[in-house]
Amino acid sequence: MAANKIIHQVFFWLQQPTSVEDRDALIAGLRRLAVIDGVRSLEVGVPASTEQRDVVDSSFAVSETMIFDSLEDQAAYQDHPLHHQFIDECGHLWSKVLVYDVVTQ
Amino acid sequence: MAANKIIHQVFFWLQQPTSVEDRDALIAGLRRLAVIDGVRSLEVGVPASTEQRDVVDSSFAVSETMIFDSLEDQAAYQDHPLHHQFIDECGHLWSKVLVYDVVTQ
Numbered sequence: 221m222a223a224n225k226i227i228h229q230v231f232f233w234l235q236q237p238t239s240v241e242d243r244d245a246l247i248a249g250l251r252r253l254a255v256i257d258g259v260r261s262l263e264v265g266v267p268a269s270t271e272q273r274d275v276v277d278s279s280f281a282v283s284e285t286m287i288f289d290s291l292e293d294q295a296a297y298q299d300h301p302l303h304h305q306f307i308d309e310c311g312h313l314w315s316k317v318l319v320y321d322v323v324t325q
Numbered sequence: 326m327a328a329n330k331i332i333h334q335v336f337f338w339l340q341q342p343t344s345v346e347d348r349d350a351l352i353a354g355l356r357r358l359a360v361i362d363g364v365r366s367l368e369v370g371v372p373a374s375t376e377q378r379d380v381v382d383s384s385f386a387v388s389e390t391m392i393f394d395s396l397e398d399q400a401a402y403q404d405h406p407l408h409h410q411f412i413d414e415c416g417h418l419w420s421k422v423l424v425y426d427v428v429t430q
Contacts, residue, residue: 226373227390229334231425247430265427268331270399276424283427285332285390294375319381320336322370322388325352 225260225324226288228297231280233316242313243281249310250284256300258293262286280318294321330365331393332427333402336385337419347418348386354415355389361405363398367391385423399426 236242247264254262263285267278288294297303341347352369359367368390372383393399402408 225368226375227368227370227388228375229390229425263330263332263427263429265332265429268396268399268426268428270331270333270396270426271403273424275422276426278426280425283332283425285334285427291373291375294373298376317380319378320334320385320388321373321375321381321383322368322390323373324368324370 223289226291226294227320227322227324228284228286228288228294229320229322230284230286231318232282232284232314233279234281234313235315236313237281246282246310246313249306249313250282253284253286253297253303253306256297256302258288258297260287260289281314291323328394330429331396331399332425332429333389333391333393333399334425334427335389335391336423337387337389338384338421339386339418340420341418342386351387351415351418354411354418355387358389358391358402358408358411361402361407363393363395363402365392365394386419396428 232246234242250264253259265283267280337351339347355369370388372385
């Protein structure tokens with residue numbers, strides 16, 4: 221069985237939900253996080269146009285999906301200067317952020 | 326640039342949140358979905374013991390992260406007999422399900 225991985229799943233809602241410029245600035249900011257030590261993979265996305273069912277939340281504007289090898293790597297990412305820089309530069313863009321941290325089984 | 330992928334991210338809350346047996350039955354049921362055509366990858370997980378910050382929702386019991394190549398493959402998965410069988414066999418285990426469908430940029 222493969223080693224357990226950490227999936228760090230984050231959803232962002234924008235201060236200005238209709239601003240394509242703000243959305244793209246956030247996407248660009250998130251992409252710059254890929255170079256941080258310990259980030260095994262990064263996917264940045266937007267809501268997919270799947271069927272709108274009651275259980276589907278498509279109200280977010282942007283998402284990031286990061287994979288880490290360990291809890292330690294995820295904690296180090298949180299404290300990394302480039303992560304703090306991202307929050308300083310892009311934090312004004314979002315009104316809400318929601319994080320789900322998963323350990324694979 | 327890589328082709329856009331669909332990330333189908335699902336979180337489950339259990340009817341009996343403290344039942345390890347129910348949690349494990351749901352995990353086992355989810356794993357059986359990996360054989361469905363079009364499911365490029367499947368990760369099944371539980372909340373990671375990352376730092377408990379206000380923005381982190383660790384109230385779910387089980388998660389699945391699926392990757393599809395296209396919206397069509399995701400739609401076909403929804404209608405697949407093995408997916409319906411999973412809902413029939415495991416649907417009584419959860420009290421709430423929340424889905425986020427992402428298209429990578």
